[in-house]
Amino acid sequence: MGTQNELDKVHDLYIMQIELWKVLDGHVRGEKQLTEARKRLRQFTKLLKEVDWRYMGGEDVYQTLEEMGLQADRKLRAKAEQQTRKTVKAVAKKPGALSKKRK
DSSP states (O other): OHHHHHHHHHHHHHHHHHHHHHHHTTOOOHHHHHHHHHHHHHHHHHHHHHSOGGGTTOHHHHHHHHHHHHHHHHHHHHHHHHHHHHHHHHHHHSTTSSOOOOO
C-alpha cells in the first residue's frame, strides 16, 4: 500500500507540473486564472514536500520540480503585481479619483 500511495503522489505531482508549465509559458490571464494558478502552486508545493524523491526518478528530478515551483511562484507574483498596477492606473484615470473636493 505504501508504494502505491507514493506512486499516486508522484503521478499527481506530474499532472500538476503540466499546469505549472502553463503558468511559466504565460497562459495565465485574468484574476480568476491567477487565483486558480496560485491554488495549484500551493498544492504542488505541499505535495512536493510529501513525496519521496526515490519514487520519481531521483533527487535531480525532485530538485528540478522544486525549481520549477519557485519559477512559477516568481511569475505569479510578477503577474499579480502587474495586474495591481493596471488597476491603480485605471482608478487614477477616472475623473476626480485622486482629488476630493473639500467643503
